[in-house]
Amino acid sequence: MKADEEDPKHLLWVYPNYKPDWCESIIGEFNIHPVTAQILVSRGFSTFEEIHSFLYAKLPNLLSPSLFMDMNKAVERVIYALQKNEPILIYGDNDVDGITGTTLLVEFIRLLGGTAYYYIPHRTSANSSTITDAITFALEKKCTLLITVDCGITASKEIEEVVKNNIDVIVSDHHEPTDKIPHCVATLNPKLINSTYPNRDLTGVGVAFKLAHALTNELVSSGKISSSTIDLKRFLDLVALGTVADMGALKGENRVLVRYGLRQFAQTKRIGLLQLMEICEVKPNTISTTDIASKIAPRLNSLGRIADPEKGVELMLIHDSTAATHLAKELDANNTKRQQIERHDSDDVKAFIHAHPSLLDQKALVLHSDKWHPGIIPIISARIAKQYNRPTVIIAVEGGIGKGSIRTIPEFPLLPALRKNTDLLLNFGGHDYAAGLMIEEGNILKFKKSFIECANQVLNNDDIVPKLHLDARVLFEDLTFEFLDSMQLLEPYGMGNPPPILYTDVTQTWPPKVIGKMHLKIYLEQNERMLEGIGFGLSGYRSQLTKKNLNLQIAFTPHVNVFLSKSSIQLLVKDFKIK
Structure with missing residues (x-):
């Protein structure tokens, strides 16, 4: 990711909603860390019953x-x-x-x-x-x-x-x-x-x-x-895989299904799934939602995008180990091919937007071309919508018919806008935040005009500013292995339950290092305790951080980094402000 793709200067920080009395009640009732309690307050939990169900619900529930x-x-x-x-x-x-x-x-x-x-x-x-x-x-x-x-x-x-x-x-x-x-x-x-x-x-x-x-x-x-x-527990690995891949909200029973589904991976007898995990370098005993979303799901999804999706079912059902290995390798090769096509088409879309900056004067993006692969456009629409924080429609045209993929932001549900344009569409379907459509090529420009007008009417300027929702303020002294271990209560993370983002004031003790060309390693101190931060994709902003002893406010997610069998606490820095 290039530095200009996610400029931290443009992130609007949304600070937590503090309710001290309610937070104290949660701490007393559940005997949990004050920061964990504040995260629950920030995420809108309003009763003990809701919290108990979220933290402790089991399959019988x-x-x-x-x-x-x-x-x-x-x-x-x-x-x-x-x-x-x-x-x-x-x-x-x-x-x-x-x-x-x-x-x-x-x-x-x-x-x-x-x-x-x-x-x-x-x-x-x-x-x-x-x-x-x-x-x-x-x-x-x-x-x-x-x-x-x-x-x-x-x-x-x-x-x-x-x-x-x-x-x-x-x-x-x-x-x-x-x-x-x-x-x-x-x-x-x-x-x-x-x-x-x-x-x-x-x-x-x-x-x-x-x-x-x-x-x-x-x-x-x-x-x-x-x-x-x-x-029925034998099917929960499949349920977790499909739910995470489809970005199902990890609340309520989805959360229970995925939590137990992740455990089921360790017991799975699916030879094909085990072979696929081996190729992905994912261990069944420690699999996470991130492993599913970033490693397993893209390989299975590549079938529906550029190859034969029935082979995904075949892989999940297969009983022959040799055939499973062959099929898993085929999926991996398809995924590599999919990545090549995706890079080519994604670069083409970005180049078009860069060459036509006036597109960003509008509050929605609608782009179409006969050069783009119709199987790849869902990935591109999701990326562009996130990058520019706008409802985004990417349409691949083939044989006079456009196949469109649409992603959006929370402030602009899609289905009302699509229903308004029913007469221009061959069909459409999906959710308020991810949908697809079919359209005759001759109607694309009319649809584009109508969709953008609808977005301009509904959205204001603040809506399209990328936001960073913060969960709790912490001190470095809070960040212990015991605390990070207790935060596992909030897992599994995913759609509707993202990893908590914390914030604090720190001093940068010396200038950061660029690692892997795109990322920053940042050296941070607070009350004589030193911690390292990693800012993924933030290398373009090193010039703002060259001073020693620079005072910052950072937004981050803490995690345990294991290197050469040694564990340390590291901060995944999402954004920073110079104070």
């Missing part, structure tokens, strides 16, 4: 799957299929969430003795068809039931075509529904307008897990299987 509307209909139809030996087709989206959810249901149905096939569409080109492309496959395999995973809620017309072929459909999805709900046997989606399920934040694999959970409950209670037939 998961919500009942029966709270889903239509779950009883879905369970009844699947059990009927199992009793009649009907082949079942699991149709999943081509990202990690879809791949893991598909794997989960295929494996689950096969463990029950049923026949399950899987189909993951290739959508690396600007092809707007969904689900109907599986009809031929379903008919060949004599499937009379199709279950979607992580897709289907916006595919009413396509599902109608499937049903015309005497194939029943169960939709399991977590995306926001559009106006018309598909006509099918059951629709499982926590985001339905009249949903009775309390957790809107489940991802696609989470909904698939809930279906497996409900089926297990019914089969056990009716005496069709014993309680020892299936241990």
Whole structure:
């Protein structure tokens, strides 16, 4: 990352909300460190019950799957299929969430003795068809039931075509529904307008897990299987992988599922997943959400972006060690190829913005080209949205059709703006903060004008200034190994529960060193205690820090750095202010 890509001078620090009495109550009730208590205050916890659930919730605290509307209909139809030996087709989206959810249901149905096939569409080109492309496959395999995973809620017309072929459909999805709900046997989606399920934040694999959970409950209670037939914990590695990869909010039961899912990696029997972790240099016993997001998920996602996503399910289900090794290496090679394409297209997008600085006079970015790979644009849109802190639409055009990926900021939910432009779009779907669309090339400029106008009306100048939300003020004397160990209570970190950012006043004892061309090693002192800071991507600002004994306020996340078997406390510096 170049220094000008994330200029700390432009970050707006948002200081914590201090409530001393409430903080003292938390310390007394839970016997936790004052800084940890302040982090909970800063993040809006207002009752002991909320805090206890956040810190200590366990698997038995998961919500009942029966709270889903239509779950009883879905369970009844699947059990009927199992009793009649009907082949079942699991149709999943081509990202990690879809791949893991598909794997989960295929494996689950096969463990029950049923026949399950899987189909993951290739959508690396600007092809707007969904689900109907599986009809031929379903008919060949004599499937009379199709279950979607992580897709289907916006595919009413396509599902109608499937049903015309005497194939029943169960939709399991977590995306926001559009106006018309598909006509099918059951629709499982926590985001339905009249949903009775309390957790809107489940991802696609989470909904698939809930279906497996409900089926297990019914089969056990009716005496069709014993309680020892299936241990649902075996699927939690898949749930954690898909939830983290899809940036599911790590609150409520998502947090419980991921916490226990990370532990399940140490017990996993999935040969393909173990081979993939070995290639990623990730240890099953110590895997973190960061390992999933930065190492495992990109390799699986590369299949849906530039190759064959069905190989992701194949890798998760495979029992042959040699074949698993070969397939894991293929994924790694695909990821390398994906990175090359991504670098090329990303540089092209950045060069265009640099050559047209007036684009940043607007509060949204809408860019399109026939040079960009449609499988790569989600990565680029996310990066550009973060870099410029604006709603960003990146559209790859192919054969007169544009495939768009959209990412945004908290102040600008996407779906109202997309619904306003329905007449210009072939289709769209997703969430308020990440969505996709299909559009005819001739409508792109009209859509661009309308989308940017909408952003300009909704957002003010402060909204598009990148912000740094601080959790608590600390002193160096607070930063002990014991304190860092106690902060593990707040893990796992991820979307909706980022690593805490602390701040304090320090003296820089001598000028920083540039390491790895892009990063700064900073030498900091407070009350005669010295600590090192690492500022990733901040090397361009060394010239501001050349004075000795410079007084700074720093924002950072502390962590334990292990080098040559020796542990030390290091500060990951996010930003600084010269005092």
